[in-house]
Amino acid sequence: MDHFSYRARALFCEDVPVRQLAETYGTPLFVYSEATLLHHLSQLQKAFAAVEPLICYSVKTNGNIHLGRVMAEAGAGFDVTSGGELYRALSAGGIGDKIVFAGVGKTDAELRYALDTGVFLYNVESEAELYALADVAKSVGRVAQAALRVNPDLPPKTHVKTDTSVKGVKFGLDIDTILDVAQGVVDNPHVRVVGLHMHLGSPILSAQPYRDGAAKGLVLIDQLRKQGHPITVLNMGGGFGIHYRKQEALPATAFAAEIVPAVQKSGCRLVLEPGRFIVGNAGLLLSRVIYTKESGGKRFVIQDAAMNDLIRPTLYDSFHRIWPVEPPQGVPAPPEDYEADIPGTVKCDVVGPVCESGDFLAKDRRLPPLARGDLLATFSAGAYGMAMSSNYNARLRAAEVLVDGDRHRLIRRRETYVDLVRAELEV
Numbered sequence: 001m002d003h004f005s006y007r008a009r010a011l012f013c014e015d016v017p018v019r020q021l022a023e024t025y026g027t028p029l030f031v032y033s034e035a036t037l038l039h040h041l042s043q044l045q046k047a048f049a050a051v052e053p054l055i056c057y058s059v060k061t062n063g064n065i066h067l068g069r070v071m072a073e074a075g076a077g078f079d080v081t082s083g084g085e086l087y088r089a090l091s092a093g094g095i096g097d098k099i100v101f102a103g104v105g106k107t108d109a110e111l112r113y114a115l116d117t118g119v120f121l122y123n124v125e126s127e128a129e130l131y132a133l134a135d136v137a138k139s140v141g142r143v144a145q146a147a148l149r150v151n152p153d154l155p156p157k158t159h160v161k162t163d164t165s166v167k168g169v170k171f172g173l174d175i176d177t178i179l180d181v182a183q184g185v186v187d188n189p190h191v192r193v194v195g196l197h198m199h200l201g202s203p204i205l206s207a208q209p210y211r212d213g214a215a216k217g218l219v220l221i222d223q224l225r226k227q228g229h230p231i232t233v234l235n236m237g238g239g240f241g242i243h244y245r246k247q248e249a250l251p252a253t254a255f256a257a258e259i260v261p262a263v264q265k266s267g268c269r270l271v272l273e274p275g276r277f278i279v280g281n282a283g284l285l286l287s288r289v290i291y292t293k294e295s296g297g298k299r300f301v302i303q304d305a306a307m308n309d310l311i312r313p314t315l316y317d318s319f320h321r322i323w324p325v326e327p328p329q330g331v332p333a334p335p336e337d338y339e340a341d342i343p344g345t346v347k348c349d350v351v352g353p354v355c356e357s358g359d360f361l362a363k364d365r366r367l368p369p370l371a372r373g374d375l376l377a378t379f380s381a382g383a384y385g386m387a388m389s390s391n392y393n394a395r396l397r398a399a400e401v402l403v404d405g406d407r408h409r410l411i412r413r414r415e416t417y418v419d420l421v422r423a424e425l426e427v
């Protein structure tokens, strides 16, 4: 359940009127619901309870350390993909033996940092990386535990830019070369291949790819064990889809039904790396209408959030539900079907102030008539919103606020003009 709801024609985050947050912290503002965050984590914990998984929250999705702290306190580990994300995970209270390190291009410096931190598992994506990991481990007198990331070569599942397990992408080891690579390190004293990793893509709205991936994984685990590798970990990655357009996501139990039996058969410990499933529906982007205008036969709503705050529509043509925080009489709540002819609405493009034609949050979207000063909520913005934000056009990155019941607190202050030039002044 998501804790955003309309009560008497006003949007609430848990028990806080969203208007109050705009007035207190300004806009654009990312608003997160702690109850939603915890609810989604616990759905995964419950669905997979039979195999006691290590659930590593994917820091790339939303790396705010205050959200990370909530995750760590609720028992999650972390999935990191750079030295910077490792730093964020540690700052949030993460501990090395609950951290997994993914990514195709880990540098020696990052590997050294991770080894010093006692990171539990390295998801290795190439033969060269496997040897680099062994070399760095040797130089610091440690033994690194690796999970080989396999590209299981499954049919396309997501947007072409976020599909990671089809042939020809940069991720993982080809399924037909992985055993040769593994053979090369059977006796290596500095790297132990203890696991198999796959991340199928994101967001995935069907359980089938997990069934197919796990089946291929079981065969590989068997083969790796026969080579002499002590395989004890199966990491099935993240990728579980969420609600963007409508209630379209599968429950965690649907994914568990495909993954748990395979894990039990393998005798492995399960690691998961979900991000979007936990934080995606737990956040919205709050903005304020600056102007409206008609141009070229179209209606534009120009508001103060832009592609630098939420780049998903620009980058992937992603659909995010958008609705006024206080809709007018007659159109109380966001519709289930945005394509339908909703009475009292008009088609418009919701755009930001950035100097790019691709700067939009929605195109040809039916919305109630809006005026200067109105507040808008862009839903399902908790994942890959703030994390992919930038200072393009020298725009200040948005503030972030966390709501818990009837309380709210700033978890990232709005940037200032000085923040924009600080690194240039400090030279």
Ligand code: LLP
Residues within 6 Å of the ligand: 058, 060, 061, 079, 102, 103, 162, 199, 201, 202, 203, 237, 238, 239, 240, 273, 274, 275, 276, 277, 312, 316, 383, 384
């Ligand atoms: N593990 C690995 C190795 C990953 O590459 C990713 C995401 C995850 C876990 C977490 O996936 P999730 O559970 O959040 O679906 N920016 C895109 C999504 C890129 C996903 C990158 N990898 C978007 O906004 O849709």
